[in-house]
Amino acid sequence: MAGQTHGLEKRAVVSSFIFHFPSGLSDKPLVALFKRSDKVNTYQHRIAPIAGSISRKDKDPLTAAWRELAEETKLTSSTLTFWRTGKPFSFADESVRREWTVHPFAFRLRGSPEDGGKGQGVIQTDWEHEGWQWYDPTEVINDDSFDGKGVPHLRESLRRVWFEGEMNDKAGKALHTGLERLQNDHESGSHELTAIALGVFREFIIQMEGGMDDARWWEDVRMAAFHLVKNGRESMGAATMNALLAILEEMEEIWRLESSSEQKLERMLTIIDHHLKGRNSRSGLVKDTFASYVRSNFLDGQSRDKLTIVTLSASSTIRDSIVDAFGSLDISTLELRILESRPLFEGVSIASSILSKFQAQFQDTPSKKLHINVYTDASAAIAAKDVDIVLLGADRISRSKGVSNKTGSLPMVLSVKHVAPNAKIVVLSELEKVNGENGLIDDEKHEDNDSREVISAWRSDGVKGLKVLEDSRSGQGVTSNATVEVRNIYLEWFPLSLVDAFISGEGVLNDRHIHKKVNQQEELARMYFDNISVRY
Structure with a gap:
């Protein structure tokens, strides 16, 4: 320009x-x-x-x-x-x-x-x-x-782009292998990916050489944090960025102290360990908040024969919240409807894990009943009929774009608004999923993944016409003015205006909470990422 x-x-x-x-x-x-x-x-x-x-x-x-x-x-x-x-x-x-x-x-x-x-x-x-x-x-x-x-x-x-070139072998390898692990992990949710990223960051800090009195050491730490956000799984990196910014803010205070590098390192690792431990405790608070929300919005002090929830994709937070809330509430039957979530079929995985968790937790409680129905993604409107709650996770929350979640979330939400307008659209998400407008994570960018994940299901089922499409993609057997692409986009946005409640470990969130987090993240991102100096 x-x-x-x-x-x-x-x-x-x-x-x-x-x-x-x-x-x-x-x-x-x-x-x-x-x-x-x-x-x-x-x-x-x-x-x-x-x-x-x-x-x-x-x-x-x-x-x-x-x-x-x-x-x-x-x-x-x-x-x-x-x-x-x-x-x-x-x-x-x-x-x-x-x-x-x-x-x-x-x-x-x-x-x-x-x-x-x-x-x-x-x-x-x-x-x-x-x-x-x-x-x-x-x-x-x-x-x-x-x-x-x-x-x-x-x-x-x-x-x-090649940070390995100026770092010692152990630090470079720790960050390199950690990024590869994050890039290739298409099963874990953003909560789990953030824990992995913090573990990689911790190992990187341990493997770094040179005294902490050198400003270059602190710059390399900030550059490593940048790569974990931008070059791990960027589309799910808002939680990682917020966690790392909070850690960097505490680490900087230690780095500026007049003490030995050994003492500083020990205190910095304690900070990271504290954040990792805190992540586990916050998930329990989310479950409690969700149970309280259901109690106040669907029970009114009374018992209830059945509660119907529809969801999709795989999230350990959603799995645990559903089963634990059901156990604490005076509800006889939980009907759970789950979309299969192509192409990796995470819906099948979460149905299996919820079933296993329910059987282990309620095998001696015959009064509690669970009915699971797994639907194809195209059946979202059918699955939406007469539901009470649409329960979704969030990989990112943007003030302008809305909620980013597994592809299929928007059709599900729109279907429920049309078919079951009284149902509540509920998002389980910590504030760390909020993404500011600092430009580090691009909210306009789609995560376009390997098309072979989609095609493999067609191939295993012997879908007719697949060979024609594959020949077209490879440039064989078609004219130059006809092309075929198979798109495998994991995530999509749906507007904040369609959400009835954001439930987190800090309670039920509103726009004020989101805007405050956006402003906080933008300030810290400028502080730690904007001024990484030109070295060569």
């Missing part, structure tokens, strides 16, 4: 690094760097990633990154997977009269059997480059000579 500030043209650009992992999941990759040709406007014959300006037509920087990759290398999502987002940074270059804001991204090359996965048969450069080759990213980051032969701040752009 161009403009004029202090005589310099402001330009936002993307820097896309293509990584190749020779051993598949190895943590020792290579990175492709390209030599710019004499036909480009700036930095001719300098080494660079795939870079380009963000245009007004681009929805976001990542869209621009994919566009530039396709234009300059012919690589698309069929040959690349998006891997990491780096913290953006800005710098001025008087030699070209520009002020650059760089948005770094990392992509992983899928590889091709023909060239041993090395990309020579896949990466096709255009006129903007006169050659390219593979480099060891760690060597690039630590080699001062790249300041002369690379584009300005090449090493800074790279270190923001």
Whole structure:
């Protein structure tokens, strides 16, 4: 985006690094760097990633990154997977009269059997480059000579996606493996993922070297927190961000003390352990609040023959809240309707776990009865008939977007509003799920997952026509003007206005609670993430 500030043209650009992992999941990759040709406007014959300006037509920087990759290398999502987002940074270059804001991204090359996965048969450069080759990213980051032969701040752009290059092996590996675990965990809810992220953060702190008196140590801690939020499961990262911001606020006080590094480390680990322990106790408060809500809204001091609840997806908080509330209330029969939740069928999993928990808890209580009905996702309106409560979780809560939860939540809520208008829409969620408007977690971004999760169910059932679709996706057997994509989007938004109650360990929440949390998060996010300095 161009403009004029202090005589310099402001330009936002993307820097896309293509990584190749020779051993598949190895943590020792290579990175492709390209030599710019004499036909480009700036930095001719300098080494660079795939870079380009963000245009007004681009929805976001990542869209621009994919566009530039396709234009300059012919690589698309069929040959690349998006891997990491780096913290953006800005710098001025008087030699070209520009002020650059760089948005770094990392992509992983899928590889091709023909060239041993090395990309020579896949990466096709255009006129903007006169050659390219593979480099060891760690060597690039630590080699001062790249300041002369690379584009300005090449090493800074790279270190923001390849943090392993400037950390000791143990700390880098702790964060690397932790991020991989978070990225690949499609079963745990945001509450569980946050606990995993805090455990990774704790291990990273233990493995760091160097004295805490060095400002660089504190910067690396904040950068690690950024990566756990942005490059773990971003779509479910609001809880992780709020938890880490609270921890960083307490850790900073310890870091500034005049005491030994050993003493500081011990106190910091105690802080993290305290937060981890507190997460378990808060889940019990959510269950109590939910039971109190049902008692005041559906019992009025009387007993009740039956309560009907509809839900979807898998959430340990919802599972435990349903069964424990049922046990504490004067209700004879609980009818539970659960959508199957494709493509991973979490609805089947939660039905099974609720059944097991009920049988263990009420095997000697014949007066308590449970009826479970599992519906296909397309049957949301049928499952909604005559229900009392729609019980949903939340992976994120946004002041402007609403509640982000498993895909199928919006059709369920809208169906209930039409079919059973007196039913209550209830969301079980801690305040830590609230996402502010600081831009770190992009509320507009959808988590588009591997289409093979959807296709595998079709293949196992022998669905007719699948081969035609698969041939189309691979470019075989169809004309060039016909394309097919299979989308696997996990999460979607539904408006705050459709929710009757937000239930948390702090009680029943309202807009005031949400707005206060948004403001608090934005202030802390600016404090700990905005001023991570440019190092190279």
